[in-house]
Structures are given as C-alpha cells and as structure tokens.
Amino acid sequence: MTTTAPRQESRATTPPLPPARGPLSAAVIASLRDSTAPLPDAGAVTAADPYGDDAQLALYLLYELHYQGFAGVAEDREWDVELLRLRGRLEDRFLARLRAEAPSRPSAADAIDALLIEPVADEDAGVSHWLQSAGGLRELREYAALRSLYHLKEADPHAWVLPRLYGRAKAAMVAVEFDEFGAGHAEDVHARLFADLMADLGLDTAYGRWLDAAPAEALATVNVMSLFGLHRSLRGALVGHFAAVEITSSPGSRRLARAMRRTGAGPAAERFYDEHVEADAVHEQVVRHEVIAPLLAAEPRLEADVVFGVEATGLLEDRLGAVLLDAWRAGRSALRTPLPEGGGRAR
Amino acid sequence: MRNTPERPRRVVVERDGPVLVEGPVTVLGDDGVPVTSHRFVVAVCTCRRSRTYPWCDTSHRRKSKKPQSEGDGPADLCPGADEDGAARKGERS
Numbered sequence: 001m002t003t004t005a006p007r008q009e010s011r012a013t014t015p016p017l018p019p020a021r022g023p024l025s026a027a028v029i030a031s032l033r034d035s036t037a038p039l040p041d042a043g044a045v046t047a048a049d050p051y052g053d054d055a056q057l058a059l060y061l062l063y064e065l066h067y068q069g070f071a072g073v074a075e076d077r078e079w080d081v082e083l084l085r086l087r088g089r090l091e092d093r094f095l096a097r098l099r100a101e102a103p104s105r106p107s108a109a110d111a112i113d114a115l116l117i118e119p120v121a122d123e124d125a126g127v128s129h130w131l132q133s134a135g136g137l138r139e140l141r142e143y144a145a146l147r148s149l150y151h152l153k154e155a156d157p158h159a160w161v162l163p164r165l166y167g168r169a170k171a172a173m174v175a176v177e178f179d180e181f182g183a184g185h186a187e188d189v190h191a192r193l194f195a196d197l198m199a200d201l202g203l204d205t206a207y208g209r210w211l212d213a214a215p216a217e218a219l220a221t222v223n224v225m226s227l228f229g230l231h232r233s234l235r236g237a238l239v240g241h242f243a244a245v246e247i248t249s250s251p252g253s254r255r256l257a258r259a260m261r262r263t264g265a266g267p268a269a270e271r272f273y274d275e276h277v278e279a280d281a282v283h284e285q286v287v288r289h290e291v292i293a294p295l296l297a298a299e300p301r302l303e304a305d306v307v308f309g310v311e312a313t314g315l316l317e318d319r320l321g322a323v324l325l326d327a328w329r330a331g332r333s334a335l336r337t338p339l340p341e342g343g344g345r346a347r
Numbered sequence: 348m349r350n351t352p353e354r355p356r357r358v359v360v361e362r363d364g365p366v367l368v369e370g371p372v373t374v375l376g377d378d379g380v381p382v383t384s385h386r387f388v389v390a391v392c393t394c395r396r397s398r399t400y401p402w403c404d405t406s407h408r409r410k411s412k413k414p415q416s417e418g419d420g421p422a423d424l425c426p427g428a429d430e431d432g433a434a435r436k437g438e439r440s
C-alpha cells in the first residue's frame with residue numbers, strides 16, 4: 001500500500017456545466033451562462049418525458065444551485081424566480097409521475113415492514129446481490145462513479161427537513177444526521193469516506209466530475225431527494241425516503257463491502273460500506289421509532305406521504321437497478337460515457 | 348444523548364431485534380475482550396447472527412425468497428434462512 005499526500009476536498013472546486021441532453025437542459029445551461037437567454041415555456045416541459053435524460057438533467061442542474069453551484073454561474077441564480085418557475089414545472093411533472101406509479105400501502109407500518117424482509121441471496125434480487133457475487137472492479141468503479149452524485153453530498157438533502165420537524169422527531173433526525181456528518185470529525189463525514197472509496201478505485205473525486213456519465217435513472221434517484229428536501233409540503237415523503245434508504249442500506253452495504261474485499265478494491269472502499277453496515281443498523285431503528293413514530297403521532301395526515309416517500313424511493317432504485325444489471329450482464333458499460341481506463345488501487 | 352448522572356441511560360429492547368443503548372457502549376465478549384462503540388445509540392445484537400457481533404448488522408431480519416420490490420407475501424417467509432453462514436469468519440471490520 002502506498003501512502004498518498006492528503007487529497008483535496010472534493011467540494012473545494014465548483015464543477016463546470018455539463019453538456020446538454022436535449023432542449024430543456026440546453027436552455028437551462030444557456031440561461032445559467034447568460035441570464036438573458038430565454039427559458040422553456042410550460043408546453044416544452046409537458047412535451048418532455050419526466051423520467052428522460054433531458055428533463056432529469058434540467059432538474060438536476062436547477063437543484064445543484066442549492067448545493068455547490070457551477071463554475072462561472074452567479075451564486076444568487078439559486079433564487080432566480082424564472083429558474084424557480086421552470087423548476088416548479090419540472091417538479092410537478094416528476095412528482096405526478098411518481099405519485100401515479102408508486103404503489104400504495106394501507107399504512108406506513110405496512111410499507112416499512114415490507115422493507116424489513118430481506119430477499120435471500122440471489123443475483124436477481126438486485127444490484128448489490130449481483131455485485132457481491134459477480135461484479136468486477138469495472139462494475140464497482142462504474143457504480144461508485146454514478147453513486148458519487150449523491151454520496152459526495154451524502155445526507156445534505158435530508159438536512160433541509162430539520163427546520164420542518166420539532167420535538168422528538170427533530171432531535172432524532174439531527175442525531176442521525178450528526179452521525180452522517182462524522183459526529184464532529186471531518187475525516188469521518190460520510191461524504192469524505194466516499195471520496196476515499198473513490199480514490200481507492202482510481203476515480204477522480206472532484207465534485208460533479210461524473211454527472212455527465214450518469215444515466216437519467218441515476219439522476220432521478222438524487223433529484224427525488226432534492227425534491228422532497230426542498231419542499232416543506234413533502235416533509236412526510238422526505239422522512240419516508242430517508243427511512244427506506246436507512247432500512248435497506250445495512251444489508252446492501254454488507255454485500256458491497258464483500259464485493260470490495262473480493263476484488264481487492266482497497267481499505268477505504270471496504271471501510272465506507274463496513275461503516276454503513278453498522279451505522280445504518282442503528283439509523284434504521286432511530287428513524288423508525290424516533291422520527292416516523294413521533295412525526296405521525298403529531299401529524300397523522302402525513303402518513304400517506306411517508307408511504308409515498310418509501311415507495312417512490314423503491315420505484316426509482318428499481319428503475320436504476322434494471323438499467324445497471326441489463327448493461328453489466330451483457331458486458332456493457334452502464335454509464336453514458338465509459339470511464340477512463342486503468343485506475344484502481346489494486347492495479 | 349449525553350449520559351449524565353442526572354439522567355439514567357435509556358435502553359430500548361427491540362422485539363426480534365437488537366437492544367438499543369445510548370452510546371458510548373463497551374461490550375465484553377465471551378473471550379473477555381472489550382469492544383467499544385461511540386455511536387450516539389448503539390444496537391447490540393441479541394440474535395447472535397450478526398457478522399459484526401456484538402453490534403447488530405440486521406441479520407436478525409426475516410428472509411424472503413423473492414426480491415423485496417416484487418412483494419413479499421407471508422408464504423415466502425423462511426425465518427432464519429442464512430445466505431452464507433460460512434462467510435462470517437474474517438469479515439469483522
């Protein structure tokens with residue numbers, strides 16, 4: 001093992017704007033470059049597939065103004081009313097599609113109980129099962145590159161729910177977020193642990209570096225968090241989403257930790273997932289008993305949205321999983337642009 | 348979540364799951380070796396199936412033959428099914 005100089009923080013730089021994927025994203029990019037450029041009207045938004053590359057990238061770019069922004073784009077465009085109007089239209093379409101497709105469940109307990117049953121080992125059971133048994137470094141690197149869109153800002157979208165909670169639900173949500181943010185230690189911030197994993201896999205850790213490589217299905221899994229996080233009216237869905245992530249993370253992380261060990265990805269790559277096996281076994285319990293239970297006791301009418309948050313998360317993860325497994329089983333890259341060759345600490 | 352003399356430490360016993368204890372916690376193993384977790388809440392495994400024993404890793408969950416997303420009727424449940432008991436050794440972090 002070689003020791004390397006301390007890496008630069010991945011968010012020390014602001015990424016360049018990526019290439020467009022259609023007329024909506026092209027117009028957003030043009031407007032971000034020049035605020036006088038015209039933005040698409042309602043008709044153009046309605047004409048686009050809400051799950052498609054163009055609409056998802058347009059939404060992603062607009063949301064990113066609330067996180068890290070883009071090089072050369074004035075920071076106050078975050079609150080540009082014209083951009084917000086377009087974002088609202090894109091969100092309406094995305095949300096309507098999710099509400100139409102997310103399965104309904106009689107209660108939040110029902111939706112959560114379904115997540116608490118583990119599928120037995122089977123390559124058909126999902127991406128982490130497949131990576132555990134069949135994934136090579138190539139697939140693990142692709143997986144890390146597209147997950148970096150979220151993990152380099154891990155737990156940030158969920159922090160937006162904090163001012164919308166109070167009492168027990170707030171105290172518990174803050175406690176889990178504190179753990180996600182390293183419990184007071186910068187070197188343990190989960191986003192940092194993920195950057196370390198990327199370095200083990202020989203991936204550039206610069207924030208936004210892999211946005212252009214990520215397919216629409218990957219963008220949607222991140223956009224849904226920003227959507228739920230930025231709207232107080234969707235606080236129930238945000239909490240449901242967070243519960244779904246925390247409940248499914250621990251067993252999934254164990255499978256990914258195993259994949260990292262089997263391929264010799266490196267100690268930081270193993271650590272990220274090992275930490276999530278243990279941390280999320282706790283986070284799951286805290287979110288269920290100390291966030292959802294008191295939230296629904298105080299605001300019972302949010303129950304349908306908690307269910308929606310759980311189910312929309314599963315829906316989008318399944319869509320992404322299908323795309324990844326399709327490509328990998330056929331020996332193809334699952335990214336829009338293949339990764340540069342080489343990399344990987346073990347090579 | 349700080350433990351102070353004025354407030355007793357809270358322990359929650361999960362039915363068919365871990366015991367949740369306010370951290371930090373030290374558990375003495377059968378071999379007498381202490382292991383410590385500093386997390387704000389620590390989930391101590393009670394089912395003895397955890398690969399990261401004494402900490403819960405959700406191995407206590409019931410298993411189903413079908414993937415979660417395709418529905419999990421009660422008929423699919425096979426409690427205690429162990430996907431890879433043999434792989435437990437040497438996986439502790």
Ligand code: FES
Pocket residue numbers: 363364365366391392393394395396397402403404405406407408
């Ligand atoms: S109680 Fe959770 S793994 Fe044993």
Ligand SMILES: [Fe+2]
Pocket residue numbers: 154180190276
């Ligand atoms: Fe995390």
Ligand SMILES: [Fe+2]
Pocket residue numbers: 180246279280283
């Ligand atoms: Fe977590």
